[in-house]
Amino acid sequence: MKPLASVLIVLLGGGILGVLMSTLPSYDSSLRPIAVHADAKGVGQGRLFAAELKGLTSADAISYAWAGTETVRDTSATFLVAELSVTALRKSLMIEAVWLGATGRRYSQSARVENAPRTLPSTWFQPGLHDTTRAVFELPEDEIPGGQLVLTARGNAILDSAVHLSAPATPPQKRDTLRLEP
Amino acid sequence: MKHLAWLALTLALFAATLLLTEWSDTRDLSHQREWDIARADGAEGELDGLRFSVREARAVVVASKPDRALVLVRLAVQGSPKAASQWIDCRASLRGKGGETWLPLYTASSSGAIRLIAPDGKDNGTCLVSGVSETGPTLSDHLYRLPSADLDDLTLRVSGYGTRPSALAFPIRPTVRTIKPGQ
Numbered sequence: 001m002k003p004l005a006s007v008l009i010v011l012l013g014g015g016i017l018g019v020l021m022s023t024l025p026s027y028d029s030s031l032r033p034i035a036v037h038a039d040a041k042g043v044g045q046g047r048l049f050a051a052e053l054k055g056l057t058s059a060d061a062i063s064y065a066w067a068g069t070e071t072v073r074d075t076s077a078t079f080l081v082a083e084l085s086v087t088a089l090r091k092s093l094m095i096e097a098v099w100l101g102a103t104g105r106r107y108s109q110s111a112r113v114e115n116a117p118r119t120l121p122s123t124w125f126q127p128g129l130h131d132t133t134r135a136v137f138e139l140p141e142d143e144i145p146g147g148q149l150v151l152t153a154r155g156n157a158i159l160d161s162a163v164h165l166s167a168p169a170t171p172p173q174k175r176d177t178l179r180l181e182p
Numbered sequence: 183m184k185h186l187a188w189l190a191l192t193l194a195l196f197a198a199t200l201l202l203t204e205w206s207d208t209r210d211l212s213h214q215r216e217w218d219i220a221r222a223d224g225a226e227g228e229l230d231g232l233r234f235s236v237r238e239a240r241a242v243v244v245a246s247k248p249d250r251a252l253v254l255v256r257l258a259v260q261g262s263p264k265a266a267s268q269w270i271d272c273r274a275s276l277r278g279k280g281g282e283t284w285l286p287l288y289t290a291s292s293s294g295a296i297r298l299i300a301p302d303g304k305d306n307g308t309c310l311v312s313g314v315s316e317t318g319p320t321l322s323d324h325l326y327r328l329p330s331a332d333l334d335d336l337t338l339r340v341s342g343y344g345t346r347p348s349a350l351a352f353p354i355r356p357t358v359r360t361i362k363p364g365q
Contacts, residue, residue, distance in 0.1 A: 091283035124289070127282035128329035129250055 033152050033162035046161030048090055048153045049125060053165040054083040054132070058144060059178035062136065066115040072177070073112050080137045081178060082149050082165075088125040094154040095120060097135040100164075101143030106150075110138045117182040134180065145171050216341050216349035227340075229350045231265025232314065234258070234340050237321065241356035242299050243330055246363055251333055253326040253356050254299040257309060257340070258319035265314075269342030272309035274324050276354065279335040286324040296323045311342060333358060 038044040043052045059081070061074040073079075086095060097120050099107040113136045114121055120135045135149065144167060151163040220227065226235040238256035257274060276284040287295075288308070296305040300323065309322040333356060341349035 090281070092285035122289070124285075124287060124327075126284055126327050126329075127278070128332060129327065 031158045033157045033160050035164050036161045037164045038166065042165070044151070044163035044165050045089075046151070046153070046163045048093055048160070049086055049088050049095060049151075049163070051087075051095075051151050051163050051165065052085045053149060053167075054085055056083075056144070056167060056172035057081045057175065057178055058141065058172050059175045061177040062113055062116070062180060063177055064113070064116040064180040066117075071115070075112075075138050077138045078141045078144070078174075079110070079113075079178065080139060080144055080172070081180070082135045082137075084120070084133050084135065084149075084151075084165075085130055086123075086125050086133060086151075087130045088127045090127060092124055092126050094124055096152050096154050096157075098150045098152075099135075099137045099139060099143070100148040100150050101139060102146035103143060105143065107137050107139045107143070110136045112138070113180070116180045118180075136180075141171075145169070212347045213343055215347055216339055218348040219339070219351045220348065222350055222352045225352065227350045227352060229340070229348060230268060230342075230345045232259055232261035232269060232311070234350055234352075235319070236338065236352050236354065238301065239338075239354050239356040240299050240301075241330075241333055241358045243358060243360045244363070245360055248360075249330055251328060251330045251358070252295055252299065253328060253333070253336075253354075254296055255324045255326070255338060255354065255356075256300070256306065257322050257324065259309070259311070259314050259322070260316065260319045261314055262316050263314065266311040268344045269311045270344040272311050272322075272340065272342050274309055274322075274338060274340050276326050276328065277337040277339055277351075278328070278332045282328075282332070284326045284328045287327060292325045296325050299325075309340075330358075 036044055036046050038053070043050055059079045061072055062079050062081070063070065063072045065071070080099065082097070097109055101107060109121065113119065116136065118133050120133050123131065123133045125131055147167045149165040149167070151165070153160060220229055226233065228234070235258045236255065237258050238254060241251045241253045243251045253276065255274065274286060286308070293305045297303050306321040306323045309324070313320050336354040336356070338352040338354045339349045
């Protein structure tokens with residue numbers, strides 16, 4: 001009887017260990033940023049900054065002036081421009097944005113319009129000041145409705161807040177060419 | 183009794199592991215944060231062999247956007263190259279009364295704004311300790327953008343990677359000039 005009990009104990013221990021191992025969260029998911037969703041007024045307040053999605057516009061092409069030169073960018077997908085109001089809460093910082101599409105895919109900002117005025121990658125946010133900026137993405141059109149804009153402080157966002165701003169239920173207005181003004 | 187000894191040894195090793203990890207993390211953190219503040223009496227102060235002085239503190243408010251200001255701080259530093267090398271780098275930030283931290287702007291247009299605000303129309307560049315000498319002061323210019331309401335109660339903190347968590351703190355009261363569009 002005693003050997004059988006010992007075997008059962010070993011098997012039970014092995015089973016418990018197996019369950020623990022199979023349910024162990026990955027390093028990335030354990031240390032990923034903490035999602036913070038916008039409140040009823042549409043303002044998402046993270047640890048280091050607060051942000052509000054002021055509007056979304058989609059377009060087949062984008063135009064802007066840079067260093068006295070007119071630039072036009074078109075795309076085989078769709079440009080999505082998110083207008084934002086951001087204020088830093090504690091210290092000067094820059095912000096990174098990702099569009100979390102309706103299918104769950106994550107889209108980084110387009111690097112093809114990095115010289116456009118007031119874009120997120122070139123904007124510093126200061127404590128106490130509300131500044132407007134824009135994040136530009138290139139993505140399939142059906143990724144826009146039901147998607148979310150995810151904002152994190154630039155740099156190491158481990159266990160820091162990620163502000164989620166949801167897209168309106170209705171698709172944004174689409175233009176042939178969207179002019180990005182300073 | 184033997185079991186207790188093993189348990190005590192396990193606990194001691196666990197505590198030692200925690201201490202070693204914590205010591206390394208605390209050292210990393212202390213190089214980023216400023217919590218040992220040496221307050222300068224006036225516009226001059228010394229920290230770890232380098233003597234800093236605030237030469238200019240000027241604020242400009244554009245009349246069309248009166249809620250915000252550009253602040254120019256001109257620093258002079260003097261000291262031995264050996265002390266400067268131990269600083270490694272130099273960070274000058276402005277602090278508000280609520281603990282807010284404003285970092286200097288390094289954008290394409292900040293140099294032009296510095297030349298516009300500076301009394302001599304020059305931009306002396308960022309604070310680089312590599313050029314510090316004992317023979318004369320090395321100047322640097324720092325531009326900040328912050329709410330106008332915070333101009334009355336500002337502190338400038340100067341530190342280096344090698345000095346932190348120690349930092350020098352200067353009370354700053356910039357002279358304010360309001361510019362109307364077209365001026």
